[in-house]
Amino acid sequence: MRIRCGIALLAAGSLLLAATACAEEEPVDEPVADEVVDAPELDDPEAAEYDVMEPPAEGDAVEVFTWWTAGGEAEGLAAMVEVFNAEYPEYTFVNAAVAGGAGTAARAVLASRLAAGDPPSSWQGHAGAELIGTYVVAGQLEPLNFLFEEEGWLDVLPEAIIPQISEDGNIYSVPVNIHRANILWHLPEQLDEFGVEVPTTWEEFFTVADELDAQGVIPLALGEAWTVMHLFETVLLGTMDVATYDGLWDGTTDWSGPEVAEAIEVFDRVLEYTNPDAPTLSWDQATQLVIDGDAAFNIMGDWAAGYFGAQGLEPGEGGYGWAPVPGTDGVFQWLSDSFVLPVDAHNRDGAIAWLRVAGSREGQDAFNPIKGSIPARTDGDRSLYDEYLLSAMEDWETDEVTGSLAHGTVASDAFKSEIDTSIGLYLSDGDTAAFQDALVSACTSAGPC
Amino acid sequence: MSRDRLTAAAMIAPSVILVGIFVYGFIAWSARVSMSDWQGLIPSYNFVGLENFTQLILHDRRFFIGIRNTGVFSLVFLGGAIVLGLLLAIMLDRKLPAEGFFRSVFLFPMAVSFIVTGVAWRWLMNPALGSRMSGLNLLFDRLGLDFLVNQWHMNPPPWGMAFIGIPALWQMTGFAMALFLAGLRSIPEDLREAARVDGASEFQLYRRVIIPLLRPAVLSVVIILGHISLKIFDLIIAMTGRQVALDVPAIYMWTTTFDANNFNRGAAIGLLLLVSVAILVVPYLWYSRRQEAEL
Numbered sequence: 081m082r083i084r085c086g087i088a089l090l091a092a093g094s095l096l097l098a099a100t101a102c103a104e105e106e107p108v109d110e111p112v113a114d115e116v117v118d119a120p121e122l123d124d125p126e127a128a129e130y131d132v133m134e135p136p137a138e139g140d141a142v143e144v145f146t147w148w149t150a151g152g153e154a155e156g157l158a159a160m161v162e163v164f165n166a167e168y169p170e171y172t173f174v175n176a177a178v179a180g181g182a183g184t185a186a187r188a189v190l191a192s193r194l195a196a197g198d199p200p201s202s203w204q205g206h207a208g209a210e211l212i213g214t215y216v217v218a219g220q221l222e223p224l225n226f227l228f229e230e231e232g233w234l235d236v237l238p239e240a241i242i243p244q245i246s247e248d249g250n251i252y253s254v255p256v257n258i259h260r261a262n263i264l265w266h267l268p269e270q271l272d273e274f275g276v277e278v279p280t281t282w283e284e285f286f287t288v289a290d291e292l293d294a295q296g297v298i299p300l301a302l303g304e305a306w307t308v309m310h311l312f313e314t315v316l317l318g319t320m321d322v323a324t325y326d327g328l329w330d331g332t333t334d335w336s337g338p339e340v341a342e343a344i345e346v347f348d349r350v351l352e353y354t355n356p357d358a359p360t361l362s363w364d365q366a367t368q369l370v371i372d373g374d375a376a377f378n379i380m381g382d383w384a385a386g387y388f389g390a391q392g393l394e395p396g397e398g399g400y401g402w403a404p405v406p407g408t409d410g411v412f413q414w415l416s417d418s419f420v421l422p423v424d425a426h427n428r429d430g431a432i433a434w435l436r437v438a439g440s441r442e443g444q445d446a447f448n449p450i451k452g453s454i455p456a457r458t459d460g461d462r463s464l465y466d467e468y469l470l471s472a473m474e475d476w477e478t479d480e481v482t483g484s485l486a487h488g489t490v491a492s493d494a495f496k497s498e499i500d501t502s503i504g505l506y507l508s509d510g511d512t513a514a515f516q517d518a519l520v521s522a523c524t525s526a527g528p529c
Numbered sequence: 530m531s532r533d534r535l536t537a538a539a540m541i542a543p544s545v546i547l548v549g550i551f552v553y554g555f556i557a558w559s560a561r562v563s564m565s566d567w568q569g570l571i572p573s574y575n576f577v578g579l580e581n582f583t584q585l586i587l588h589d590r591r592f593f594i595g596i597r598n599t600g601v602f603s604l605v606f607l608g609g610a611i612v613l614g615l616l617l618a619i620m621l622d623r624k625l626p627a628e629g630f631f632r633s634v635f636l637f638p639m640a641v642s643f644i645v646t647g648v649a650w651r652w653l654m655n656p657a658l659g660s661r662m663s664g665l666n667l668l669f670d671r672l673g674l675d676f677l678v679n680q681w682h683m684n685p686p687p688w689g690m691a692f693i694g695i696p697a698l699w700q701m702t703g704f705a706m707a708l709f710l711a712g713l714r715s716i717p718e719d720l721r722e723a724a725r726v727d728g729a730s731e732f733q734l735y736r737r738v739i740i741p742l743l744r745p746a747v748l749s750v751v752i753i754l755g756h757i758s759l760k761i762f763d764l765i766i767a768m769t770g771r772q773v774a775l776d777v778p779a780i781y782m783w784t785t786t787f788d789a790n791n792f793n794r795g796a797a798i799g800l801l802l803l804v805s806v807a808i809l810v811v812p813y814l815w816y817s818r819r820q821e822a823e824l
Contacts, residue, residue, distance in 0.1 A: 188787050191570065214790060218570035296659070304770045357657040357683060359772050374661060494568065497789030501591050504773025508594065508686050518590075526789070 140172045142430035144419070145193075145203035147186035148451075149179040152386060156451035160256075163446045164437045171430045176200050194220060199422040201431040206488030207255045207418035209329070212247045213492020215420070222421045223250035227432065233439050236457040240481045241414065244489060253418035254439040255456035257448050260472055261484040262314045262405040262413040265370060265378045265388070268397050274376055278403045282318060282346050285406045289353040292376050299353035301375035303366035306486055308358070309496075309503055311379050312347055313485040318407030319343040322482050329483070329490040331528035335520045344512050351507075379405055381415070381487070385468045386452035395467040402468065412479035415487035416456060491527065498522035556803065563796035570790060581797040592798070595778040598690040602777070603758040605694030606701070610754050611747060613698065614705025619735065621706070622713045632710070635703035643700065647767025650696035654681035654768075686774045693775065697764060701757070705750045712746030713739065752813045756806045778802055 142164075148157045154177070161173045178186035190203060199220070205211040215221050228234050228251055234242065237255070245253055266278060274292060279285035289299035302311060317325050320339045327333030328340075355375065358366070367384050369375035371391055378384065388400040395402075404411065419438045425431045437443040444455035449464045454473045462470060483489030485496065502518035523529035563581055567573045585592045617635055621628050638646070655664040658678070662670060669677040682692040716739060724734045762779040769775045771784060778798050786795030 191787075194570065214570060220570070305772055355657070356680065357655070357661075359683065359769065359774075360651065360656060369661075374659075494789045494791065497784065497791075500788075501773060504776070505590055505594070507772070508774035 140170065140427070140430070141174045142171045142202070142427055142434050143174040143176050143200040144434060145176040145178070145186070145190060145200040147178055147204065149177045152451045156447040156449075159446040159450055160437065160443050163440075163443050164434060167437060167442075168430075168433045171427070171433060173434075194218075194422075199425060201426050201428075202419045202421060202434050204417055205253065205420060207241075207245045207253050207416040208483050208489035209492050210488030210496075211245075211253055211418070211420060213494065216247050216252055220423055221252045222423055222425075223252060224254065224421055224435070225249075225251050227254070227421075227435060227439070231436060231439055233457075236441075236459050238458065238476065238481055241416075241456075244483050245418070253420045254435045255416040255418040256438045256444055257417050257451060257453035258456050258472075258476060259415050259453050259487070260382045260412055260475070261310060261415055261487065262317060262408045262411065263380065263382050263384070264403045264405050265367065265380060265384050266376060266401050266403075267370060267373075267393070267399070268401040270370075270373055271376065271401075276376065278401070279406050280403075280409060282315075282350070282406045286349060286353075288376075293353065297373075298355045298369060298375035299377060300350065301361075301366040301369040301378040302351075302354040302358040303361040303363045304359055305500065305504060307363050307366060307380065308507065309486040309500055310381070310484075311350070312503060314379055314405040314408065314413065315347045315350060316340075316343045316485075317411060317413055317482065318405055319346050322411055322480050326482055326490075328523075329485075329528065331523070335523045335529065336516065340519065341516060344516055348510075348512050381484075382468070382472060383452060389452075389466075402471075410479055412475050412481045413484050414476075414481055415484040415489050494526040495522065495528075498526045559796045559799055562792055563800050565793050567792040567796075568790060568794075572792075577793075581793050582801070585794065585797055585801070591773055591776060591781055592778065594686070594773060595776045595781050597687055598775060599759060599761075599777050601687050601690040602694050602697070602761065603755065605691045606697045606758050607751060607754055609694060609698045610702050610705040611750060613702045614750065615709050615740075615743075617702065617706040618709035618713055621710055632707075635706050637703070638700045639704055641700070643697075643761075643764040644767045646696050646700050647764045650699070651768045654692065654695075656680045656683040682769060682775060690775055693765060693768060696768065697758075697761070701754055705754065708746050708750055709743060712743045716742050748813065752810060755809050759806050759809070760802065 146157060148154050157175070157177075161175075164171075164173055178189050186204075190200075193199060194215075205215070211221070233254075241255070242251065245251055245255065264278065271278065274295060274297060276288045276291055277284075279288045285299075292299040302308060316328070319342050320333075324333050324339050328335065333339065355361075355366075355369065361369075363380055363384075364387050366375075367378050367380060367387050368391075370378045371388070371393070382402075385395065385400070385402070388395075393399040419435055421428070421431055421435060439457075441455070441457055441459060441461070444457055445461050445464055448455050448460070449466075449469070452469070454460065454465065454469050454476055458473075458477045460473060462473065465473060485491050485499065488496070491499065499519065499522050502515060502522050505518060506512070506515035520529075561574065564576055564578060565574045566577050621632060625631060653664040655662075655666065656679075657663065658666070662678075665681075666678045669675065680689075682689045684692065720738060720742075721734060724738050729737065760779055761777055762783070765775060765777060765780060771780060779802065782795050782798040782802070785791045785798070
């Protein structure tokens with residue numbers, strides 16, 4: 081009998097443990113959600129009269145759907161909502177955020193709401209082909225050209241990104257932030273210890289990688305499947321010029337051609353210099369390998385700057401360093417979160433008001449320093465951003481810009497998913513020729529070819 | 530019809546209607562979608578016949594890997610559960626002291642979900658080497674069993690998949706043991722005594738008398754674990770994320786439906802899964818119904 085009780089206690093204990101472990105994640109979004117919904121009361125003296133229990137009147141509510149539920153993302157959103165409430169006190173912001181890895185869960189919820197004919201007033205989506213290939217072709221978004229003209233956004237956004245967020249001359253989303261994908265992260269002091277320099281071409285990278293390999297250091301830290309696609313897109317960009325790279329996504333560059341073959345060859349060699357346990361690591365665990373000194377470099381988007389910061393490292397000498405991925409100097413491979421205007425939006429005027437804030441200098445300067453990204457506009461207030469973000473803002477203004485594959489800018493969901501499968505098949509059998517064939521058929525079956 | 534029968538029909542009508550719509554209706558609807566060209570958010574029901582199926586079965590390398598992985602996984606999982614479950618059951622049946630304690634210990638892993646098992650074993654089977662070694666590899670290394678240190682499920686395909694069977698075995702072997710133990714206990718003591726009187730050794734007793742009598746229990750284990758094995762999804766997601774090398778049809782179905790909006794292909798995979806499970810389960814249901822009728 082005593083043994084039974086002991087076992088029962090053990091079992092109960094482990095269940096409790098599991099419950100608390102699960103609970104850790106949950107509360108994160110709750111306070112944030114409260115904060116956002118309550119925000120009008122803080123800023124607007126009239127708001128104090130509102131009955132807290134009373135739901136906002138149908139006509140006033142602006143329901144915005146995002147997957148920003150935790151950390152800097154949620155805080156950045158709250159800051160932008162404050163700007164919104166100050167400028168448009170007649171509307172009530174309703175936060176319809178859904179938690180879950182980079183929007184995978186949120187997008188399934190959104191799809192079912194759209195299927196039920198109940199779209200939110202506005203929602204977050206990766207600017208570019210991801211929105212266009214999924215929602216525009218389904219006729220669910222309104223063009224926003226009128227808003228871009230009224231607000232003069234065409235003058236403050238880099239000219240080259242407009243075609244990348246448009247379809248048939250219609251602009252479909254308001255980019256609120258910009259991230260850069262093609263960054264090679266490292267710790268400058270650590271590189272001095274290893275006795276290597278930051279490579280600027282892939283040939284240099286291989287020389288450096290051999291030296292690191294000989295010292296028992298992982299040359300390039302890599303993580304799970306999507307980070308491999310992230311690496312692949314930067315290798316594509318690093319081995320061909322921007323026009324050829326852009327051509328991959330509109331069908332003018334031949335996937336079966338020598339440029340892609342060369343990229344695959346380089347990619348194949350690069351993978352030999354990565355950690356064999358990559359598939360079991362998340363992106364931040366891969367970045368951690370650099371911080372721990374197990375690896376020298378990591379290729380990741382510039383949200384990694386936020387991770388280095390959270391680990392107590394400062395940008396620059398003595399902290400963390402960054403450089404364009406080999407072969408991509410002078411090119412800014414971008415991705416962006418943006419907001420859209422659905423056809424038949426609830427409270428269309430309120431939704432447009434939200435978009436005006438999302439595209440405004442004040443809105444973007446409230447959101448981005450906290451989220452750790454740069455404003456899509458080139459006229460952001462430089463005093464608000466840290467050293468890394470300042471350098472990114474400069475590059476955003478001067479560099480050639482082109483879109484990211486892994487983050488939805490250049491390829492539709494269907495095309496991207498086929499490319500993901502091709503990469504996965506290649507990783508499982510290492511057959512480069514079959515890899516290129518698979519990419520060619522991905523472009524024919526789901527892409528623009 | 531008598532009043533009784535009418536009442537009975539009225540009582541079961543709601544559930545018949547609900548099951549009819551929400552199970553069989555949706556199976557029919559999935560079948561329809563699987564023969565359509567529906568890709569993207571807008572439903573489209575143009576009939577394309579069996580094209581989605583032939584595409585999957587004949588041309589889709591990822592689907593082929595999924596099938597192969599399911600095969601490797603099922604072999605390890607079912608084979609292991611039968612052998613280990615039988616061994617444990619026989620040992621417990623030998624009137625072990627503290628039998629109840631051991632029975633509970635072996636059954637406990639069943640209480641956690643595959644997600645929890647997957648997360649725990651993801652740590653245990655961490656393939657990192659050198660200074661970052663952890664989990665079982667570290668244990669082996671410290672115990673001087675270096676030759677056991679390996680890449681686990683990161684081994685090149687198809688053998689990496691076999692290691693995914695280990696956590697599944699850890700979780701479900703106890704269940705197989707419980708079924709076998711029930712089977713063993715239902716074998717009358719007279720039969721054993723009779724065999725012993727006839728001069729059978731203990732080994733012969735098990736080999737010739739007891740194990741053949743356990744055939745219904747083996748069948749139950751194969752059916753119940755077999756359909757889990759064909760539909761396995763959560764354990765693999767928790768352990769490996771989404772790698773094509775360790776893909777199974779259920780994961781492919783999810784990815785292609787919700788990431789790529791290929792609803793037709795997703796429905797086709799779903800239907801193939803349904804058919805494969807039906808091939809396993811339906812004859813069993815048939816067989817057990819006939820047996821009941823005989824009784």
